[in-house]
Amino acid sequence: MPLQLFLNELSAPIEQLARAVSVAHLQTLVAIIRQAQSIDPALVLNSDVPLANLPLGEGTTVASVRNDGDCVEESLYLKTVNNRAPLKLAAAENSVDPDLCEYRLVAGAPLYPGEAALGLGFAHMFDGLSVSFASHDFWLERAIELDLDRPNTEGEIVTAQVSARNAADLSAIAQYADALRSSLVSTVSNGAELWERREELLPNLVFIPRTRQQIQGIHQGDPILDQAWIKLSGINQAIEAWKLNGGPYPMFPFNVRPESRSRRDLAAFNDIHGNRRIFSDHCDLAPTEARIHFIVESDPLRRALIGHIGRKLGIG
Structure with missing residues (x-):
């Protein structure tokens, strides 16, 4: 399976932002994806909404930035990326029932404590990488702690604490490059x-x-x-x-x-x-x-x- 990137929907900026900040968010996102493609050119970028509709601040999307004449090259590049939306398609296409488990941010998280975290959760599930906007210092963390609820063999719901790889800048890709390459290594024995x-x-x-x-x-x-x-x-x-x-x-x-x-x-x-x-x-x-x-x-x-x-x- 190709390298799986999952956009962290909780990090998407929704407040009113200066246009320069929205543009910077888009440029950083594209730079991260490009760097990840050096690990796997056939990577899949999973998102909650199609990339053109990705929010970059209140009233601003990738499409609106492009239509205003900004980030034309970045917008064209995103059209070449293998994008899959919504996020749950990743589970459906790999015969995984996402309703059998739930990923939530831990109670002590500085943002959205206890709330469902689809992108981060799927990044853990598929041994991939969550990609976050640097909309808060919390999203700069290289590993985001999650609570994973799932049934045990007796059908009882048990909770385990796990962590998802997370990247909000290029240095995170460099840190995780070897681990991501290893995740692509075949299990063939000879x-x-x-x-x-x-x-x-x-x-x-x-x-x-x-x-x-x-x-x-x-x-x-x-x-x-x-x-x-x-x-x-x-x-x-x-x-x-x-x-x-x-x-x-x-x-x-x-x-x-x-x-x-x-x-x-x-x-x-x-x-x-x-x-x-x-x-x-x-x-x-x-x-x-x-x-x-x-x-x-x-x-x-x-x-x-x-x-x-x-x-x-x-x-x-």
């Missing part, structure tokens, strides 16, 4: 399982025959397994975002570069149809010397053709 589940886990990738042995040869505990998954899923997510957002070429969340002219012949392999092609684009599987080589295709489908997963070509 290369054989990854190969068997490749169509399920990596639907935007096609693997040429020579990669089967390379992937199946990755054993449990081999450090290349996590790296291979991170890079393969990153390519897959970049293709998914490319399909959703358009553009001439996918935006990868890590360094992808072409093979040098003197080494291009080393990356020549037969594709799934037996045609000889140059798999020039590649990325590193740090800290090893391994690489993934691939070709980005746009016709007949937008996808990536994986041609090599293993040691740097030409070094044995």
Whole structure:
């Protein structure tokens, strides 16, 4: 599942604000989402209302700011983001019954004590990230404490205290980057399982025959397994975002570069149809010397053709 961001509906500014403050709120929101897309280009931004209707102060929305000629670029960017509203759609689309649990701000919270907190709650439920407007110092906290009410095995309602990751500025994204990347790591135990589940886990990738042995040869505990998954899923997510957002070429969340002219012949392999092609684009599987080589295709489908997963070509 892509990285899930949830707009904290309780932080939305509803009081009368100077236009410059509303504009700053929108600019910060867009900067946070862009930074999060460097972790997962295919992220989903869940909100209580469609983004155009998002309040930025009394009588002000994203749409009204755009219509007045402010934040034109930011507004256009938000149209490219995979937005899902209302918030409960996240639960419905993942076969989760949101009525079986309730998240509330703790009684000691400086704002809205004891009130339901959908965005924060879903961020905890889906191991994602809540995104808050800096409309109060409370929303600058990196972790927001919540009470979670849910039935136990006997049907009795029990309360547990949990915390949701929260970001109201770019530094919060930097703090949580590793944890969010880890939440995207597959639970496959070895290369054989990854190969068997490749169509399920990596639907935007096609693997040429020579990669089967390379992937199946990755054993449990081999450090290349996590790296291979991170890079393969990153390519897959970049293709998914490319399909959703358009553009001439996918935006990868890590360094992808072409093979040098003197080494291009080393990356020549037969594709799934037996045609000889140059798999020039590649990325590193740090800290090893391994690489993934691939070709980005746009016709007949937008996808990536994986041609090599293993040691740097030409070094044995």
